[in-house]
Amino acid sequence: MLYGRDAERSVIGRLLEDARAGTSGVLVVRGEPGIGKTALLDSFAVHDDMLVLRGVGIESEAELPFGGLHLLLRPVLAEQLRGLPEPQRQALEGAFGLAVGVRADRMMVGLAVLTLLSELAEDAPVLCLIDDAQWLDRPSAEALLFAARRLGAEGVAMVFAVRDGEAPFPTPGLTELRLEGLSGDAAAALVDAREGDLASEVRRRVLTEAAGNPLALIELPTALATSTPGPALPLTNRLRLAFHAQAGGLPEASRTLLLVAAADDTGDLGLLLRAAESMGAGIEDLPAVEKTGLLRVDGPQVTFRHPLVRAAVYQGTPLDRRLRAHRALADALVDADQADRRAWHLASAATGPDADIAAELERTASLAAGRKGYAASAAAYERAAQLAATAEVRTRLLTLAAETALESGALARAQA
Numbered sequence: 001m002l003y004g005r006d007a008e009r010s011v012i013g014r015l016l017e018d019a020r021a022g023t024s025g026v027l028v029v030r031g032e033p034g035i036g037k038t039a040l041l042d043s044f045a046v047h048d049d050m051l052v053l054r055g056v057g058i059e060s061e062a063e064l065p066f067g068g069l070h071l072l073l074r075p076v077l078a079e080q081l082r083g084l085p086e087p088q089r090q091a092l093e094g095a096f097g098l099a100v101g102v103r104a105d106r107m108m109v110g111l112a113v114l115t116l117l118s119e120l121a122e123d124a125p126v127l128c129l130i131d132d133a134q135w136l137d138r139p140s141a142e143a144l145l146f147a148a149r150r151l152g153a154e155g156v157a158m159v160f161a162v163r164d165g166e167a168p169f170p171t172p173g174l175t176e177l178r179l180e181g182l183s184g185d186a187a188a189a190l191v192d193a194r195e196g197d198l199a200s201e202v203r204r205r206v207l208t209e210a211a212g213n214p215l216a217l218i219e220l221p222t223a224l225a226t227s228t229p230g231p232a233l234p235l236t237n238r239l240r241l242a243f244h245a246q247a248g249g250l251p252e253a254s255r256t257l258l259l260v261a262a263a264d265d266t267g268d269l270g271l272l273l274r275a276a277e278s279m280g281a282g283i284e285d286l287p288a289v290e291k292t293g294l295l296r297v298d299g300p301q302v303t304f305r306h307p308l309v310r311a312a313v314y315q316g317t318p319l320d321r322r323l324r325a326h327r328a329l330a331d332a333l334v335d336a337d338q339a340d341r342r343a344w345h346l347a348s349a350a351t352g353p354d355a356d357i358a359a360e361l362e363r364t365a366s367l368a369a370g371r372k373g374y375a376a377s378a379a380a381y382e383r384a385a386q387l388a389a390t391a392e393v394r395t396r397l398l399t400l401a402a403e404t405a406l407e408s409g410a411l412a413r414a415q416a
Contacts, residue, residue, distance in 0.1 A: 001193075002043055003214070004186025005036065011177055012044055015157045019125040020049065024151035026158045028133075028171045031179035034215025037161040040179070041129045044159075050125045051076075057135030060265040062167065063380065064340060065373025066095040066104065068140035072130065073116065080116050088112035095139070095371060097337075104371045106139060110146030117147060121155040133160040134169040138375035138408065141169065148174065181212020190214060195221045222246060244316040246292050247309075254288040255317075256281040256325075258295060262314040263325040264345070267301040274332040279324060323349050340364045347383050355389040362397065365404070374408035 002009070008029075015025045029037050045052055055072030070077075077096075081089055091108035093099035120126050130136070130144065148158050162169045182190065187207055191198065194217075198206070202224055210216035247258055260276045273283055289295045294313070296303050304310045314322065326349035333342035343360040350357055365380035381401035388394035405414035 002036070002039060003190045003193075004182040005040060005043075008040060008177060008179065009043065012040070012159060015159070016044070016047070016050070016125070016127065019121075019127065019155045019157040022153055022155045024121075024154045024156040024158075026148040026151065026174050027160070028169075028174050028176045029159060029161045029179060030164060030176055032164045032213065034213045035179045035181065036214045037163070037179060038131055039214065041131055041159060041161055044127065045129060047127065050127050051120055051123075052127045052129065055128070055130040055136075057130070057132040057137075057140075058265060059132075059135045060344075062135050062137050063344065063368075063376040065137055065139040065368050065371050065376045066109070066143070068130075068136040069109075069113070069143050070096050070140075072128065072140075072144075073113070076116070076120060080119060083119055084112055084115055088115055092116075095143075097371075104139070104373075106142055106372050107146070109139070109372075110143045113143050114147040114150050117151075117156045118154040125155040125157070128156070128158040129161075130159070131161045133162045134167045136169070137373070139371075139373045145171065145174075181210075182214060182217070183212070187212050187214075187217055190217050191221075194218060244312040246294055247313050247316070250288055250292065251285065253281040253285040255313075256321075257285050257289055258313045259317050259321060260325045260328060261295060261302055261304070262310045262317075263322065263348075264329050264341075265304075265310055266341075267303055269297065269300050269302050271329070271332055272302060275325070275328040278328045278331065323351065340367070343380075344383075347387060350387055352387075353389045354387050355393075358384040358387040358389070358393065358397070361387070362400075365400065369404055369407075374404045375410065378402075378405035378408060378410065378413065 012027065015027055018025050029040065031037050045054065053072055053075065055068055057068050061067045073080075081092060084092065087108055088111055090099065091105050092112045095104035095109050117126055117128070128144075133141065136144070144158070144160075151158070160169070160171070162171075181187070184207070187210065191203060191206055195203075195206075198221060202221065205224060206217060206220045210220055247255060250258070256279050257272065257276050260279065260281075261272050264271065264275070276282065276285075286297065290297060293305055294309050296305065304313075326345045330342050330345035330349060333339075333345065339360070343357070343364045346354075346357045347361055361380045361384035365377045365384065368374075368380060369377035378401045381397050381404060385394045385397035385401060388397055402414045
């Protein structure tokens, strides 16, 4: 249940009514961590008279070109690809690795997305909900924004949720809705609904320090119950303290499971268990994690309750264990189509020059460039250069990084 978001729901409600009437629209919802962006999107996720497509930016996949776009379109891709004009179909197939030797022209991919959504809307209005858009890989973001700016009379509504203070997600010209903290009455109602037996002094402190942030209103009672009274902390620090306090009370093997999940964040339960096994943890250690609510298991997928939980778990773990987790994940990624993720985990586990890992990343960078994922390519070339064993190789890789950064339009990065 949402508290105190009637005005914001009304804005999105009007967007949906316009889509039902055949007029497309786009809205960008922005706000600080924990302010309720995901909850707001969740409240619109089910409509009997609309096709709802859900996507999410995943921080660990931000360098994998078109990964975010594939996640959004995957439910309808098989049926809709056949109906696209040939150049657009080939562009999408190249972007998603469905065709060998096909280059993914970025403009053509954007046109394909626009055409695909338009054709879907001929049967029913379409609602696209994209959460954590700041973590979308750049090619996906470009394609979706290209389509968003060209929507007109199709009956498509697109809502992007963007977290403040993370990777930039510029949306000039698009309508924005900023989520602020809850009102005093709404904040009190949320706290009382979840923590009805709080002592009056604790309740007062929760309401004061949370400053209307819903996630803080939910988590601070736990933090205050495990800490001594003190001056108010900055909001983000308070939230991370709450999350880490919960994780820190788990048995060591359960904390290991949490760490491995935090180091990858793709939600693949099978991968999580394979990697954690080499670190002395297994499926028998999962119930303790589930009981805390920090990690949720839904079939073959695991998700953190909130991205800040992942950040707290990962950053609160000593460096040596983080390196081991990345190495374990790399060892568990054995399939050919997982080579890119394996290369990045190997790079995250490296502590010095390593010619083999640099070569793996160079291959990843080359493939990304071939799919027009120039920003991802530049990042891989740059990291490969840091791991290069000789100055000659490092120079060559930095040159490639600069060239691909230039291709992506990142002039300052290319110059640096």
